[in-house]
Amino acid sequence: MPLLFDSGPEIRIEEFRLLRDLINRFCGISFQDDARFLVERRLRDRLQALGLSDYGDYYQHLKYHPDARAELERAVELLTTNETYFFREDYQLAAFRDEVLPQLRERAEARGARRLALWSAGCSTGEEAYTVAMIIAQTGLFDGWDVRIFGNDISRRVLHTARRATYGASSFRAMPPEYDRWFVDVPEGRQVSARIRAMCHFGHLNLLAGDRAAIVGRVDAVFCRNVLIYFDTDSRRKVIDTFYDRLLPGGYLFLGHSESLLNLSTAFELVHLRKDLVYRRPESARTAPRRET
Amino acid sequence: MTADRLRASLGDADAEVRRSAVVLLEQSAAEEAGELVLIALGDEDWRVRKEAVRVATALTPKLSLMPDLVAAITQGENVGLRNAALEVLRGLGPGSSDALRRALERAPAHGRKFVVEALGDTGDPAVVPDLAEASEDADPNVAAAAIDALARLGGPGAERALRDRLRAPDPFHRMAALDGLDRLAATVPWEEIAPLLGDRLVRRVALRVLGRTGRTEAVATLVEALGDGSPHVVGTAATSLGRLYAELGGAAAEVARRASVLEPQAKSSLRSLLASDDLPARKAAATLLLLARDSEAVPGIVQLVSEGALGREAVAVLRGWGTDAVPPLLDASSRTAGAAQGVALELAADLVAAPAMLGGAPDPALESRVREAVRHALASPEPAVVRAAVRSLTWFAEPSDAPRLVELAGGADEDVARAAGAVLESLAGRAAEAVRDSLRPVPLEGAAGAALTPVVAQLGGQEAFERLSAALSADDAATRRAAVEALAELGGARAAEHVALALADDDVGVQSAAARALGRIRDEEGRPAGADHLLLALGSDSPAVRAAAARGLGEAGDGRAVEPLRELVREGAPGVAVAAMQALRTMHDPTLGDLLVEALGHDDEEVVKQALRALAESGGERMASRLAVGLTHAAWDVRRLAAVLLGELGSGEAEQALEARFGIEGDDLVREAIEEALGRIRRGA
Numbered sequence: 008m009p010l011l012f013d014s015g016p017e018i019r020i021e022e023f024r025l026l027r028d029l030i031n032r033f034c035g036i037s038f039q040d041d042a043r044f045l046v047e048r049r050l051r052d053r054l055q056a057l058g059l060s061d062y063g064d065y066y067q068h069l070k071y072h073p074d075a076r077a078e079l080e081r082a083v084e085l086l087t088t089n090e091t092y093f094f095r096e097d098y099q100l101a102a103f104r105d106e107v108l109p110q111l112r113e114r115a116e117a118r119g120a121r122r123l124a125l126w127s128a129g130c131s132t133g134e135e136a137y138t139v140a141m142i143i144a145q146t147g148l149f150d151g152w153d154v155r156i157f158g159n160d161i162s163r164r165v166l167h168t169a170r171r172a173t174y175g176a177s178s179f180r181a182m183p184p185e186y187d188r189w190f191v192d193v194p195e196g197r198q199v200s201a202r203i204r205a206m207c208h209f210g211h212l213n214l215l216a217g218d219r220a221a222i223v224g225r226v227d228a229v230f231c232r233n234v235l236i237y238f239d240t241d242s243r244r245k246v247i248d249t250f251y252d253r254l255l256p257g258g259y260l261f262l263g264h265s266e267s268l269l270n271l272s273t274a275f276e277l278v279h280l281r282k283d284l285v286y287r288r289p290e291s292a293r294t295a296p297r298r299e300t
Numbered sequence: 301m302t303a304d305r306l307r308a309s310l311g312d313a314d315a316e317v318r319r320s321a322v323v324l325l326e327q328s329a330a331e332e333a334g335e336l337v338l339i340a341l342g343d344e345d346w347r348v349r350k351e352a353v354r355v356a357t358a359l360t361p362k363l364s365l366m367p368d369l370v371a372a373i374t375q376g377e378n379v380g381l382r383n384a385a386l387e388v389l390r391g392l393g394p395g396s397s398d399a400l401r402r403a404l405e406r407a408p409a410h411g412r413k414f415v416v417e418a419l420g421d422t423g424d425p426a427v428v429p430d431l432a433e434a435s436e437d438a439d440p441n442v443a444a445a446a447i448d449a450l451a452r453l454g455g456p457g458a459e460r461a462l463r464d465r466l467r468a469p470d471p472f473h474r475m476a477a478l479d480g481l482d483r484l485a486a487t488v489p490w491e492e493i494a495p496l497l498g499d500r501l502v503r504r505v506a507l508r509v510l511g512r513t514g515r516t517e518a519v520a521t522l523v524e525a526l527g528d529g530s531p532h533v534v535g536t537a538a539t540s541l542g543r544l545y546a547e548l549g550g551a552a553a554e555v556a557r558r559a560s561v562l563e564p565q566a567k568s569s570l571r572s573l574l575a576s577d578d579l580p581a582r583k584a585a586a587t588l589l590l591l592a593r594d595s596e597a598v599p600g601i602v603q604l605v606s607e608g609a610l611g612r613e614a615v616a617v618l619r620g621w622g623t624d625a626v627p628p629l630l631d632a633s634s635r636t637a638g639a640a641q642g643v644a645l646e647l648a649a650d651l652v653a654a655p656a657m658l659g660g661a662p663d664p665a666l667e668s669r670v671r672e673a674v675r676h677a678l679a680s681p682e683p684a685v686v687r688a689a690v691r692s693l694t695w696f697a698e699p700s701d702a703p704r705l706v707e708l709a710g711g712a713d714e715d716v717a718r719a720a721g722a723v724l725e726s727l728a729g730r731a732a733e734a735v736r737d738s739l740r741p742v743p744l745e746g747a748a749g750a751a752l753t754p755v756v757a758q759l760g761g762q763e764a765f766e767r768l769s770a771a772l773s774a775d776d777a778a779t780r781r782a783a784v785e786a787l788a789e790l791g792g793a794r795a796a797e798h799v800a801l802a803l804a805d806d807d808v809g810v811q812s813a814a815a816r817a818l819g820r821i822r823d824e825e826g827r828p829a830g831a832d833h834l835l836l837a838l839g840s841d842s843p844a845v846r847a848a849a850a851r852g853l854g855e856a857g858d859g860r861a862v863e864p865l866r867e868l869v870r871e872g873a874p875g876v877a878v879a880a881m882q883a884l885r886t887m888h889d890p891t892l893g894d895l896l897v898e899a900l901g902h903d904d905e906e907v908v909k910q911a912l913r914a915l916a917e918s919g920g921e922r923m924a925s926r927l928a929v930g931l932t933h934a935a936w937d938v939r940r941l942a943a944v945l946l947g948e949l950g951s952g953e954a955e956q957a958l959e960a961r962f963g964i965e966g967d968d969l970v971r972e973a974i975e976e977a978l979g980r981i982r983r984g985a
Contacts, residue, residue, distance in 0.1 A: 011691055012646045013612050021937055021969060045608025052715045058785065058813075067906065071875025073808050073844045273319060273347040289316035 015054065018047040022062040026050075026082075029069055033079050034161055035215045035242025036087065049085045053078070084162040087237060091131045093138050093174075093182040096232060096264055102283035103228075104142050107259055111227045112148050114257055122153040124226040126253065128214060128246075129234030130158030133169025133207070134178055137199050139230060140206040141189045157223050159212035169209045172199040215242055220249045227255055233263035240271070247272045251288055260286040303330035310336060315345040322351040326358060334363035341372065341388070342381035349384045356384075357391035366399045373418060374403065374411025386418055394424035401430055412437075413445045420449020428457035435465055435473070444476055451480025459486045466492055475502040482508045490515040497521060504536055511540025514547055519554040526566035526588075534569045535581040542584025545591075546613075559591035567594050574600035583609055590617040595628035599640075602632050602647070606639035619651065626652050626666050630673055642688030645677055649692035671696050678704070683713050690719040697727045699734035706738045709755075710748035721751035728758045735759065744771040749779025757786035765790060769798050777807040784810060788817035796821045796829035803837055803845075811840070812848035819852025828856035838864050847879035854883025862889055869895055874904030881910035885917065893920060900926070905935040912938070916945040924949055928957035936967040943970060947977025955981045 018026075023043045031037050038046065050065065057078075059065050069075050069082070094100060111123060123143070127136040136158035143149055143156075160166055175196045190197040212219060214234075229250045235243050250260055251274050260275060262268075268275055268286060275286035301309075301324050309321035322340045325333055337359060340352035356365060365388075372385035389396045397419065404415045416434050419427045431453065434446035447465055450458040462484075465477035474496065481488050482505055490513045496502050507525055510518040518540075525537035545555040562570075573585040574597055586604050589597035601618065604610045618625055626648050633644035652670045656662040674696060677689035690708060693701060705727070708720035728735040736759055742748055744756065744767055753771055756764045768790065771783035784802050787795040799821065802814035815837050818830025834856065837849035850868055853861035861883070868880035881899060884892055892914055899911035912930050915923060927949065930942025943961070946954040955978065962974045 011694060012643070012650050013615055017612065021940060024969065025937060042608065044611040047611075048608050052718070056714065056718060067875070067878065070906065071844070071847065071878070073842065273350045276315065276347065291314055291316045 013048075015047075015051040016061040018043060018050075018062045022066060023047075025066045026062065026069070029066065030079070030083060030086070031239060031242070033215075034083055034213050035238040035246065036083060037237065037239035037242070038086075046086060050082060053082065053085070080161060080163065084164055087162070091134045091233075092178045092180050093134045093141075093186070095135065095138075095181060097181060097183075099232075099261060099264070099283050099285075100138065100142060102280045102285065103139075103259075103261065104146060105282070106280045107228065107285070108143065108146055108148055110257075111259075115152075115227070121151070123149055123155070124224060125156045126223050126226045126229045127156060127158040128229055128231040128250070130160050130165075130169060130209065131162075132165045132174075132178075133158055133172065133209065134174070135230055135232065136169070136207045136209070137172065137189075137203055140203045141186050143206070144189065144203060145186065154206050156207045157226075158207060158209045159214070159223070160209075161211070161213050163211055166209050166211060169207075172204050173197065174199075214246045214249065217245060217249050217252075220253060223253050225255050226253050226258060228259040228261065229254060230261045232261060233266070235262065235266050243271050247274075251275070254288040256288055257290040258288050260288070262286065301328065303328070303332040303336070306330065306336055307332070307339075310339055310343075315343075315348055318343060318345065318348045319351050322348060322355055326355045333359060334365050334368070338365070338368055338372070341384040342378045344380065346380075349380055353384050353387045353391070356388045360388065360392060361395070366396065369396075370399050370403045370415070373414040374407045376410055382414065386414065386421075389418045390421040394422050394426075397422040397424040397427050401427065404430060404434070409439065412439070413441050416442055416445040416449050420446075420452040423453065425453070425455050425457055428453065428455070428461060431458070432461040432464070435461065436468075440470065440472075443470075443473060447473060447476040447480055451476075451483050454484050459484060462486075463488065463492060466496065471499060471501045474499070475505060478502055478505045478509060485512065487512050487514070489513070490517055493518075504533055507533065507536045507540055511543035514544065514549060514551050516550050516554045519544065519551060519558055523558045523562070523566070526569060527563060528569075531569070531572065531576070534566075535573055535576070535578055538570060538573055538584040538588060539581050540584075542580075542587050545587055555588075556591050559588045560593070562588070562592045562594075567592060567597075570594075571597055571600065574604075579609060586610055587614060587617070590614060593621055593624070595624075598625070598628035598644070599632040599635050602629070602636060602644040603640045606643045615647070618647065619654075621651075623651055623655060623663055623666060626670065630669060633673060633677075638682050639684045641677075641680075641682070642684040645673060645685070646688040646692055649674060649695055653695035667696075678708075683716065686713070687715050687719055690716055690723060693723045694726050697723050699727070699731040702727060702731070702734045702738035706742055706748070706752070709751040710742065710746070712747060714747075717747060717751040721755055724752070724755040725758045728755055732759055736763075744768075744783070745774040745779050746776060749774050749776060750782040753779065753782040753786040754789070757789040760790065765794070772798060772802055777805075777810055780805060780807065780810045781813045784813045784817050788820050791821055791829075793823040793829050796823070796833075800830060800833040803833060803840075808842050808844050811837075811842065811845045815845055815848035815852045817852075819855035828858060831856045831858035831860070834858075835860060835864065838868070843873045843876050846873075847876045850876065850879040850883045854879075854886035857887055859887075862887065862891075865889075866895055869899060869907075874902075874907055877902065877904065878906045878910055881907060881914060885910065885914045888917075892918060897926065900929055905933070905938050908933060908935075908938050909941050912941055912945055916948065924951050924953035924957065927954070931957060931961045936970055939965070939967070939970045940973045943973040943977045947973075947980045950981045950984075 023046055026046060027038045054065055057068060059068060069079055072078065115121065115123060125139055127139065130136050136156050140156050143154055158169060173193055173196050189200045189203050191200055231250065235246065238246065247268065254260065276289050278285050278287045306321050306325060306328060310318050312318055325337055337352055337356045340348055341356060343349050343352065360366060369385045369388055372381050375382065400415055400419050400422065404412060407415050416431065419431055431446045431450050435443050435450065437443045437446065447462065450461050459481065462477045462480045465473055468474050468477065478496065488509050493506050493509055496506050507522060510522055522537045522541045525533055528534055541555050544551040567589065570585040570589050573581050574589065576582060582604060586601045590601060605615060629644045629648035633641050633648065636644060648670050652667050674689050674692045677685050680686050697705065702724065705720045705724050709717045711717055724735055735755065739752060739755060742752065744753055749771060753768060756767050768783050768787050771779055774780050780802065784799050787799050796818060799814050799817050802810050805811050815834060818834050821829045823829040831853065834849045834852045838846055840846050840849065846868065850865055853865065865880040865883050869877050871877065896911045896915050899907055902908055912927060915926055924946065927942055927945050930938050933939055943958060946958055958974050958978050962971065965971050965974060
């Protein structure tokens, strides 16, 4: 009997590249050659589950099988790390709370609307969407308004967790204690309170499916932090175009601290807030064409 | 929009208005478009400049902007304009090299550095002599810019010029040249690096380059650097040692030898590196610490294995420790969480079981510790840990474990359920009654159904047959699919009859599984038992079922299938055509010839690959020229396969075709395959 660990088939370099390219075309996520072992180990159980003998067969399954789309989603789910937590990159959230939210309120009032819409793009297990909702609720600036936060992800498994809204200790590693009031204890951990949950909605959406993004509607701000790092340049451009389309003029785009639009888009202006730099769709760009370099 | 309105917009106070005007400029037929885009290149707002770069790159060939762009990079007043112009020239590539070479002769002193910089971005090998000359310029800034430009340009000529500069009198130029060679991933002979190793300024870069020499002499210097006080130096040296080890050969053996006697200080530095954020350095440190058999590093190593950052080679080194690795792995298992904990546990179970398996002496005390850890982990809240524990039970499961395994097979986690089923299958071979008793009260449906049906098949007998037949009517498709496969394992004409009914299942997955299974089932005399049903299944509405039936017929080897399979190759649905072609190959259809030529022009590359493989197997005439068609295919994987097959064919014609393709092939994997194929042909293999 052979040893068990790593006992499955090896992924050959051409199988890896074919799978990588297929996944890239499906959702824009990009892997370098050094991710070969990661792909081999994380997808090994799928070969077993489907009764396939090697990764070449798995590639053909993903190309031709009637369930290929569902299986592709499953593969992406296994290959992407989804770890996140409440109040991640808090300096940016402080800027959102202290400088952006008052502006958004003013602008909405000027439009005669008491409505605030935000999008947590690539929301994973939902901590970011709920963080934003808690911040809004805690400021009291939008009490009585129609506040809607939409979170999307390509993985149905993480959306299930997001909707269940119950989290273990690692999700709370950076949460300031003053936000404890928005949680209730349950046997499986701590659950987001009903009021905050009611502000958040989650949906299954591939960020590269530009047309389908219309279901998000027009939003005042997009949070897409530490998601674009998984995408290749062309896919990033497409996703950024989608954000531009969905944002209202003057709407904000929040990226992760190591992410920028340099060489991706000139359509957004860089705004120097006191605590952070963020991108904004220009107020005057109601009809102007978009271009990227 | 008219030129006047565009000009007015470009002077607007709002940057967004100016940026939008630049976008419109691209479509403008205005004579002044060139002048206007140059204005935009010097705009104060980066977004306007960036947009202007794109438009200027598109317009330059049409509007002869080159002289203005060259002037813009040599002027000293507007830095934004200069950088934007440099970016445009970069985008134009070799098209700008003549103008830049002329400019180098007459540019003002302060502007020559920027002309040199732009030359480095042309990608034109013809500018190497100009840059080589500039790298010896009396102005140190121009010389440094030229060295950097050579490193960006790359190619054999640039590498030669950079190697010349390793003997430059200025130490900064030597360092820049070596750094450039490192960026190009160039192999620099040991003899040219050795004199630089005593120079503190260039030492760190030299350590990086040493990793590509492939020379045994480099190892001692790199190991010595592991004792350096600077984490950066240690990281560089470790990464180079890791690279030398990965390339195998004599240097790899020397790395392994020296790593086995590392000083404590070096091991300590490598452990710190293992905990850093630098992934390549972490991987290299893990490799060296594995070779050093450093048990304190095991938690960090299993973490990397669980992240997929360390592959089979590293795990093989750990296995080489034998049972010495078990205590640190158990310790790591208790100090890590999630996937890393699972990896540590599974490896410990493997290693403690290995001596018995290989005929060596088992260590009962150690085995007892592992068993205890495995059973404890079965109760973990982490699915990855439970999965690893269940898999580890393959070694240790006892008859008394059967009820718990059956319970796990009915759990919500599909991977745990499948692993539990696999352990029960293994246990059934040595404790059939215990397994049978545990399974008897469990209905084959729902979560447990798919996991347990293979176990039932393993137990065999009339009871198994009846239970599996009944499972064909289970509510969930996963159980029905598993029952089909399990019945195929039992075999026999009756099993084929029952499986054939599943061709009428409402789930396409079950139908497909039935078609595949029917190809495998043999009757009591060893004859294919499902071919009649499979011929009918070829007419299914579902391409997936047609493809499965085609594969099944290939396995059954029924001659009546040849003509229908040939039709399926032509029918167009790629998945079906691939399966039909595979089946015809399996059946060694001697009449494939014309069909293969046709299939080489199929839209789907998988069909083309199957055709190439079948061609290579056919041994027909003009095979080399037909296989060589694959070398020109748009898909890299088709070209790679064609190269491999031509290498195996090994004729003079094959060699010529491969040589011709090598000259123009851009894909690294295809080039690698061509090189290997040519090597094989020239060796006469």
